[in-house]
Amino acid sequence: MKITTIGLGYIGLPTSILFATHGHHVRGVDANPAVVETLNQGYIHIEEEGLQALYNEALQAGNFEAALTPSDSDAFIIAVPTPNNEDEYKSCDLSYVISAVESTIPYLEKGNLLIVESTIAPRTTEDVVQPMLEAAGFTVGEDIFLAHCPERVLPGNIAYELIHNPRIIGGITPACTAVAKKMYQTVVQGELIESTASEAELSKLMENTYRDVNIALANELAKIGLDLEINALKVIEMANRHPRVNLHSPGPGVGGHCLAVDPYFVAAASPTFSPLIQTARQINSSMPHFVVENVTKLMETAPNRKITIFGLTYKGNIDDTRESPAQEISWMLQRAGFDVVEYDPHVAHATMPIEEACQDSSLILVLTDHAEFETIPESATEVMSQARILDTKTIVKNHHATLHHLGNLYEAVNKIPQKM
Incomplete structure (x- = not known):
């Protein structure tokens, strides 16, 4: 053929x-x-x-x-x-x-x-x-x-x-x-599932919308945890021990060619009857601002304004940066006056020795769940001005630094003395 x-x-x-x-x-x-x-x-x-x-x-x-x-x-x-x-x-x-x-x-x-x-x-x-x-x-x-x-x-x-x-x-x-x-x-x-064309179109869109809505729930929980000073990650861990509950983990936002795009197609086709879908999109789209706001708070007591971003792709172990919240966060931090180094072993322009990326940095900001980021070597953190990590993807397992996550940020940002 x-x-x-x-x-x-x-x-x-x-x-x-x-x-x-x-x-x-x-x-x-x-x-x-x-x-x-x-x-x-x-x-x-x-x-x-x-x-x-x-x-x-x-x-x-x-x-x-x-x-x-x-x-x-x-x-x-x-x-x-x-x-x-x-x-x-x-x-x-x-x-x-x-x-x-x-x-x-x-x-x-x-x-x-x-x-x-x-x-x-x-x-x-x-x-x-x-x-x-x-x-x-x-x-x-x-x-x-x-x-x-x-x-x-x-x-x-x-x-x-x-x-x-x-x-x-x-x-x-x-x-x-x-x-x-x-x-x-x-x-x-x-299995090859027979349907009409319109059913196929809407099914594809709802598969990604389902995931977007569930991610939005986790991201909203992270914000609630910060507001109420409750560890949202612990809440998710316990809730998921219920046999019929499967909460996602919060993250820096949703990217790629599907989850960050497809729900809008449904909302645009039927705006009156899609308030939940539209709200989920608003929540997930707000996460880069949420990350930047809290990074700014973490950096108030840092020895300098240098941040090393780990990961630019929208998901782990690929080179696809389409609609990536990591890139949006990087741009926002640079516009806010931070000295940002982008490090991603899957993206050509951001490939460098990890020690070079972390030299004199005051924060490693993990925005993508690449397998390479599960272990952050001591050779990277020992050259930092301040050994601190904000892991927005809950991927880091071994490290030699102070580690924070989106779900328990209150332990750090709510205790930072405010500048007069």
Whole structure:
């Protein structure tokens, strides 16, 4: 089967490689010439465990090529970004999806399959994409097949999860669902769940919204603990011993291409009936300000204004900085006049010896749960002006410094003498 994938980012590239290593001939299309050039030189441009080895396999089989434009294919997969619009509810910006669909229309033939994998607002496939195909002269469900099949993967384990996770197949018609399901059956070992396109869209969005709401509850608890001088981490530990309770840990905010973005799409589609979702977004979006406010208090008695940030990505063990609260916190601290050093072994511009990053620093601020941060060596803390750590991700296990967490900050910030 010949497949063209539009968009070679964190989802489009692994998806393309997956199909290419299962016998399909894949043409990967991206608007960035540097991405295309890098791939055609034999290297992937994202950090993802095991993906380079799979890419090598696809190239050896002659089943993948990168290009700037589509070509004739049996199936087309849209995997482009869907950022937020700058409007009241931060609705879904469909410009990349619309452009990608338009780019496929000159190559579409009767019997082709068009899959939208990009995360999109509810009813987009029906109300936006389907009319585009019909305007081009196709009858969806008869001579062209259209479906929304959202990804549901964990960065850092994408190659495995694309194969083994359940996959929703949301066709515009039952015939569309059947054709799309047949294609995914060639690679996916997990359950293939049939649905309508709109059900698939909203299901994907609610998966991430569920997590966002639960994270917001933990973050709100951290604020309550600070206000009432109660150790929120201990509260979470005890509450989670209840057989039907699973509170998350608080953190510096929510980032990435899913949790920090998708809930807005639901709220924008139905603003009157989504107050809980909107409140959760407000809570999680406020966490960088909460972190900066309390870092400022911790630094009132510090010997200098130097802070070393550990981690810039939105989650651990990856190189993805999209919507990262760590970056927002770094910028806020720099604007507040702090001397900030950014250290992240997964981000090129922030890679340096750990001792260099910590030299003369008065605070290590851990903002990402990279495995490298579980142990902070004495060689790093002994060169600090003040050996103090604020671990916002509850990741640090071994250290040689005074350690604070978001859930028990009252022990530190509420006891700092206020300057007159």
